[in-house]
Amino acid sequence: MTTPTLIRTGAAGLLGLMTLVPLPLRAQSNGALPLAQPKAANLARMRAEALNGGLSLYRADQCMYETGAPACLLSKTQRGFLFRFQGGAPGWQQSSPPDPSLETEVLVSPNGDQILAVPYNGPIR
Numbered sequence: 001m002t003t004p005t006l007i008r009t010g011a012a013g014l015l016g017l018m019t020l021v022p023l024p025l026r027a028q029s030n031g032a033l034p035l036a037q038p039k040a041a042n043l044a045r046m047r048a049e050a051l052n053g054g055l056s057l058y059r060a061d062q063c064m065y066e067t068g069a070p071a072c073l074l075s076k077t078q079r080g081f082l083f084r085f086q087g088g089a090p091g092w093q094q095s096s097p098p099d100p101s102l103e104t105e106v107l108v109s110p111n112g113d114q115i116l117a118v119p120y121n122g123p124i125r
Contacts, residue, residue: 033068039112040081041069048087048104051121061085061100062093074105080116081108086124100124 045064052058063071064085072085086100093100105120 033070034076036110036112037068037073037076037081040108041067041072041083043108043112043115044081044083044104044106045069045085047106047115047118048085048121051104051118052087052102055090057089058087058102059090059092060087060104078110079107080110081112082106082119083108084120 041064045060048060048064049055049058061072063069064083069083069085072083074082074084076082082105084103084105086103088099088101092098101124102122103120103124105118106115107117107119108114109116
């Protein structure tokens with residue numbers, strides 16, 4: 001009976017040690033997303049949702065739900081992340097063909113923490 005206790009204690013001790021050792025952040029390489037891009041995409045999507053009546057009335061393009069929204073990223077510069085995406089009433093993407101009613105552009109700060117501008121939010125151009 002002491003062996004399982006030792007194993008459990010050993011595993012718990014090891015897990016505790018692992019949680020105490022900070023892991024270094026890795027540099028971006030091999031096409032990995034900048035750490036700020038997923039934050040920026042989430043912020044841009046949430047701004048569009050708020051501007052267009054909330055989730056009961058509006059859904060952003062499914063590309064905005066992918067990590068970092070690379071398909072909706074128009075540009076990434078020193079000014080920040082510029083996203084352009086369509087949206088519409090809930091279920092618009094499941095229609096055949098999909099029937100979006102709105103287009104939104106949102107510029108988010110380079111660190112992904114702040115909306116800098118909403119250059120466009122209106123009917124599809």
